[in-house]
Amino acid sequence: MASFAWFPHTDEDIRVMLERIGVENLDALFDDIPEAFRHKGGFDLEPALSEQQLRAQLEALGAENARLKVFVGAGAYDHYTPAVIPALAARSEFLTAYTPYQCEISQGTLRYIFEYQSMICALTGMDVSNASMYDGPTAAAEAVRMCVASTRKRNSVLVSSALLPQVIEVIETYARYSGINVVVSDSVLEDVCEGVLDLAGVVVPSINRYGVICDYTGLAEEVHAQGALLAMYCDPSALAVVKSPAEWGADIAVGDGQSLGIPLSCGGPYLGFMACRQEYMRKLPGRIVGETSDAQGRRAYVLTLQAREQHIRREKATSNICSNESLMALWVTIYLSLMGPEGLRRVNRLSSEGAHYLYERLLATGKFEAVFPDQPFLKEFVLRPLVDVRRLQERLYAAGFFAALATEEGYVSFCVTEKRTRAEIDALVKALEEL
Amino acid sequence: MSNIKEGLRYSESHEWVWVDGKVAVIGVSDFAQAEMGDITYVDLPDEGDSLAAGDDFGALESVKASSELYSPVSGTVVAVNEALADQPEKVNEDPYGSWIIKVEMSDPSELDALLSPQAYAEIAK
Amino acid sequence: MKYYDKLVFELSKPGRCGFSLPEHVVEGYAPELPERVRRTEAPALPEVSEVDVVRHYTNLSQMNFGVDTGFYPLGSCTMKYNPKIDEEMAALPAFQEVHPLQDPATMQGTLRVCYETERALAALTGMKHFTFAPCAGAHGELTGLMVMRRYHALRGDTARTKVIVPDSAHGTNPASAAVCGLEVVVVKSRPDGLVDVDALRPLLGPDIAGMMMTNPNTLGLFEREIGEIAALVHACGGLMYYDGANMNPLLGVARPGDMGFDVMHLNLHKSFSTPHGGGGPGSGPVGVREGLEELLPRPRIVRREDGHFDLLSEPSEASAGRVSAFLGNLGVVLRAYAYIRLLGREHVGEVGRYATLSANYIKEALKDCYKLPIPGLCKHEFVFDGLINDGAREGVPGATTLDVAKRLLDFGFHAPTIYFPLLFHQAIMIEPTETESLETLDAFIAVMRQIAEEAARDPQLLHDAPHTAPIGRPDETLAARQPVLRYAKG
Structure with missing residues (x-):
């Protein structure tokens, strides 16, 4: 039997401890x-x-996964992770x-979360960001709840059918249980103009599930005229170049931070971001870090506005969330620090080059x-296949794509990030030509 | 010993009421503000909201606590002290000078059920 | 002030860059975006060199305290040591490079990890099936309650809108219930800290969807009457929900499924040793007893008869719905799998036993300095109600639980959980876990005794603590009254 290195107890230690407690043996600790x-x-x-056997076991399991060149996005994007981040x-x-919780010895975590919040505000144009949530779809579901909480006595939310399917499904699941x-609307602007009874909020994608960069001219004005809030679901990487939720007049910005240097990892851990305009700050769910000072005037960071949260408000809290995806927020913060505005622009340009080349x-x-x-896109697009989709996909999998x-x-949906080379794109096309 | 101002009526949930004709002016007692400690935010209702006696109409928040505010009377909110949104510390500094809402009462007889300063003194200790 | 004691924004200089990217992939192919959808102003992100980024975050890390820094007796959080091999395995490219929407046939290794972890969790808890979709404990609670509501809805029993929660419960329980559209009914604890079964009986009726319980509860006490409680709740038509936050002492000792629980969640970042990451990512898999698996959220991982693994992704009438983007935090599941394989059937029985041994040892060694409201055996954790002698004197208030916690930081220990559970005014909740040595526990005990002596002699010393941390106690009132929540160029 393999030894287990993580229990420090010697037989003598156990004897000393049992004696102190006054019980006969370990099992007697469970007499109750x-x-x-x-x-x-x-x-x-x-x-x-x-440990060595475990390594072999996991390497063997890993070998059961196919190693593919990823040309799909749909909510999880294969962007490059700089070596600095995992290090x-x-x-x-x-x-x-x-x-x-013990802020005096947690200034490292608190400070990077403050930086993270600042960066999310910079990308979205919003005033306040929380410390992050589970993932994009759950952040969207929380945005729906926030719309309802911010507009008293209103209970309907209009959701664009062009959002990613998983975003709509999670919104619907959360909403179903909170009443x-x-x-779900195919033409959001028209439906809002017609007037929706009880409208608390509207959720639309910045870039839709077909990869199209959407034009929301006039939407925010109509939503606000109805007394409702506008929430926008965004790919934060693309926000370096496409109009921000604030520029569209949105009140809440949400999305998945995965595109900011977080590996695909078969769906998680990712990170949901959520930010809003100042006036909705008190309705924003999740952890929030703020800046203050200690008695000696040293700059200090703390969890703040906690009276919104479950450990104080219990059933009246803005949400039941009591954590964030802190380490993933660190990934995103380091990523954005390395990239800066210029690097993020470059990522978009490179992805766009590859995507438009593949499209053509x-x-x-x-x-x-x-x-x-005639619609603008960045890295993701859909086409109508004129060949059998199953055969098409089998051919691509067989060729390693x-x-x-x-x-x-x-x-069929395609996505090209800056990780894909021209040679890989050419190889993909060649595999299809042989079909 | 907390200060209990004469000439007001009190609820068991520590709100005070000063009656001005049909309007009830509502705040929280010195005892309540002292129990809360440093108040960091006052969550206020909207003008025009209608309340039944006992309904919560907002909350006081401190760093580690939140306390609901309950309306001692039924009626319509006709004024909200917006100044408290920026200066919540006023409730700590001058609880009887810092009204929170004014309610036009639909049933002034509800006032009879409230406590006198003497009766409230039994609770606020 | 140290040079690197800054925000990364304050290290920024226009024109600097920390990225290494080619100029082009295919030159000339990226069209300019139409003005109507184009961003007008570049986002105000920092412009920093790679070396500055590395030094900045290395310096930030040094202002932090983790399990790898020292003893972390944070009650209800199960801060056990995280084996390093787990990190390396989770970072294997063969797992990290899988896209969640790939055909299941191309991710058999990942799905096998999930399936085998599910089987192991089922064996350890007595549940039949698990989903890994929830990303945290609170997320698991919400998902479990959705399963509970779906169970009643499918039977046409729509009157069950209330859920019973003990007054000692974690704050997430009532919050999760509220998010799930359930009304919370609180059942009181008896003076001995256990659920008052006599107070429970009159609460049960046709409007009760179920009851949420933590066992052992937040006082670290095993709810001995769990068999009777479960029978009562089942008799009224409700389901029993097990909050797995306190599963660690039962690992290898007892199983919630045997106690009558129908639905539960586990915190892989507690009992199964995945790192807490400064507040996440976690994983809160939800398990159900046999017969309820169709209610679990989609997608679900299933094993086909030919031994291959598949995903049930299509929404179904029975399923509670979809609660996260894809399959959940599989990177965390992978670490838990590694931990379970290291433990194996031989060592799993030691987890709960050693965790319980450590907790009782500390309790017995400190109960003459700190008030122990409920004596007797505890499980993985226990609660003191402040100092026996807080040193209060004319003009100097006594030392509080907060003061004790802050003073501990000066000695290189993390503080316990404080002011929770709410049943006591000065609660100090201590959970040592099974990975601490006798010497570490003795050192902690010695410091706790020294702090008690200091409090009796000079409480002001404690009021002013911590004395050696990077900062002193911050002004939290200022932070809440005038929130500064993002960097503004000064």
């Missing part, structure tokens, strides 16, 4: 648990592995800390038709 509930016999687990985020003072009426080459194969020929994700509408 009724006999019927004490587990008899062993547990149906595998035998213990040594710094692995520092165990960050990694093994808890939520920064919020969600209306795919149309030239004659196996696809354009769906939104994950591309042409089938959508509900019968389109």
